Amino acid sequence: MLLQQLFRVTMGKGCWEKIRRHYHICPEEKMYVFPECDERLNRIAEECIQASIKTKFYTELCFVVVGGVRGQIQTEKLEAKIKWVEISHREMNFIIDYFMFCSQNCVIISLTRPEGRNLDRIIGLDGLTVEEIVQRCIFNLL
Amino acid sequence: MKVSEFDRKQIQNCIRQYAEQGMFNGRNTAIFGCTLYAREIRDCLRQYGTEIDVILDNNRDKAGKTCLGVPVCLPEEYFQQQLKEVVVVICSKYSREMRAQLDTLGDKRKQILDIPVEESIRKIEDSWENLQERIHEAEAGYQIYDQIKTQYPKDSVLFLCPYSGTGDIYMACLYLKAYLEKEKIIHYVVVVSAESCRKTAELFKVQNLELVNGENMQLMLKAWECFGSETMQVKPLLYWGWRTKRYLYADSYPQITFNEMFVYDVFGFNDNVEKNFPSIDRKSDYAEKLFRHSALKPHKTVIMAPYAGSFDSEMGMDAWEDLANKLKKRGWTVATNCCGEKELPVRGTVPVYFPYKEAVNVLQYAGGLIALRSGFCDIVSQAKCKLIILYESGFSASRYEYFSLKKMGLNQDVVEFVYEKRKEEEIKQKIVEAMG
Incomplete structure (x- = not known):
């Protein structure tokens, strides 16, 4: 199990390195990862990224999308400074393992959260729509 | 969290250079963010005759209040009304975003x-x-985990307490029994990284306690971060949203209390859960002996606790001394809970130091406590005496909304004040009146 996980992390680093060099992405750039093939979720997240640019003053952005769902994201809406990368499911999973272990500059666009679920009721997330959860929980846009 | 020596020197050097160039002359001065550096910056500016006028902060919950005795403003609102040229001091990991915001x-x-x-x-x-x-x-962390694990039954779960604050371990132990029942855990080990945490856990009669150094604790957490709970029987008692987020929910949701973070986030309970308070040895004569030895009056003594490990208070020792004098005039004897060279007793008071397991008894025998909010307040929260707790606005480590003993359900009779320098006299008077 240990070796298997270390292999996944190392593979993730390799995949990421390849992308980073190809697209000239520097480590300081904010990273958004879209691992789920959920059109609605990804669309909302995309809008949140744009809102983040305006409200949180990120100067450079980049996001990585799993292969095959690019058509679901309306790229024409995005600002020019957002870079676009397309990779396979397999690579995506490796990269997520690597990011979770080594990078602190990555936001994963997923509704699967291992922590904090029971706080939802307390902080008023219970009963909210997917839009609201993405805005408040993933992007911290209040 | 306190400012490191490296950061303190950085702040002093930068401000000295700026001041020597006359950059603060004729301008207003603002600090961006109610951060732990703000006080250091303010104190350093004072050495060059500059007072801060405002603190800028994007947190709407902080805006409109005061911090370090000056108003906190949203940057947009401040710059709408600002007429005079201003020097904005930034000292934050978000400096890039702050600069970008200020540019607009x-x-x-x-x-x-x-x-x-x-x-x-x-x-x-x-x-x-x-x-x-x-x-x-990660591999080294796994080895440390494995070494501890082999000493206990195979199905043992390791509870890792990453924070060295006594308040954190107190809250963790308060709900440990309920969590063990919920998860049907029979064998477990609580791993802590500070002697004070070990002593706090002992109050709850935690059987299997392991003390490791801070470095080894971090290594085990890194191993868990890499290998996950499928490989390691570990329950980290973390509340910073570990793998997917690295910020405190309470920063975004100010209505959350420290207690709720443990109930809902750390332990994942669905609803209210019973707290398991430590039992107190009522037969102990420790307090009686301590008071006799220190010539303190039983039931007419105020113990002052002017030190907190997590923040430096704005309330200076002169204010504590003045408070002690006022209380003495009303017939109280006054002691300071202090230990070591860095914690000096408030002038004119009797220094006392007692073990955690006797703290509730000592306070009940004394009659009153006036304390800055710290982990010690959690430990003594069950004492039946006059408890007065001081919070400070603006800083996360002493925030009333998050740490109030009343809001946390630890003590309903406690008297709580949010200390502000400009209201010091008024607060001191209220404390004396509350003490009776």
């Missing part, structure tokens, strides 16, 4: 002094060497 505000009537501190100059490491190092750390 207040046209050219501002100077920015960006002080590089450890957290803002730390580069995001993305090299193969860094990965290799992280893997080595």
Whole structure:
């Protein structure tokens, strides 16, 4: 199990390195990862990224999308400074393992959260729509 | 959290250079963010005759209040009304975003002094060497975990307490029994990284306690971060949203209390859960002996606790001394709970130091406590005596909304004040009146 996980992390680093060099992405750039093939979720997240640019003053952005769902994201809406990368499911999973272990500059666009679920009721997330959860929980846009 | 020596020097050097160039002359001075550096910056500016006028903060919950005795304003609102040129001092890991925000505000009537501190100059490491190092750390952490695990039954779960604050371990132990029942855990080990945490856990009669150093604790957490709970029987008692987020929910949701973070986030309970308070040895004569030895009056003594490990208070020792004198005039004897060279007793008071297991008894025998909010307040929260707790606005480590003993359900009779320098006399008077 240990070796298997270390292999996944190392593979993730390799995949990421390849992308980073190809697209000239520097480590300081904010990273958004879209691992789920959920059109609605990804669309909302995309809008949140744009809102983040305006409200949180990120100067450079980049996001990585799993292969095959690019058509679901309306790229024409995005600002020019957002870079676009397309990779396979397999690579995506490796990269997520690597990011979770080594990078602190990555936001994963997923509704699967291992922590904090029971706080939802307390902080008023219970009963909210997917839009609201993405805005408040993933992007911290209040 | 306190300012490190490296950061303190950075702040002093930058402000000295700026002041020597006369950059603060004739301008207003603002600090961006109610951060732990703000006090250090304010104190350093004072050495050069400059007072801060305002603290800028994007947190709407803080805006409109005061911090370090000056108003907290949203940057947009401040620059809408600002007429005079201003020097904005930035000292934060978000310095890049702050600068970008300031660039959009207040046209050219501002100077920015960006002080590089450890957290803002730390580069995001993305090299193969860094990965290799992280893997080595994860492997080392796994070995430490394995060494502890082999001493206990095979199905033992290791509870890792990453924070060295006594309040954190107190809250963790308060709900440990309920969690063990919920998860049907029979064998477990609580791993702590400070002697004070071990003593706090002992109050709850935690059987299997392991003390490791802070470095080994971090290594085990890194191993868990890499290998996950499928491989390691570990329950980290973390409340910073570990793998997917690294910020405190309470920063975004100010209505959350420290207690709720443990109930809902750390332990994942669905609803209210019973607290398991430590039992107190009512037969102990420790307090009686201590009071006799220190010539303190039983039931007419106020114990002052003017020190907190997590923040430096704005309330100076002169104010504590004045408070002690006022109480003495009303017939109280006054003691200071202090230990070591750094914690001096308030002048004119009797220094006392007692073990945690006797703290509730000592306070009940004394009659009253006046304390800055710290982990010690959690430990004594069950004492039946006059408890007065002081919080400070603006700083996360002493925030009333998050740490109020009343809001946390630890004590309903406690008297709580939010200390502000400009209201010091009024607060001291209220404390004396509350003490009776």
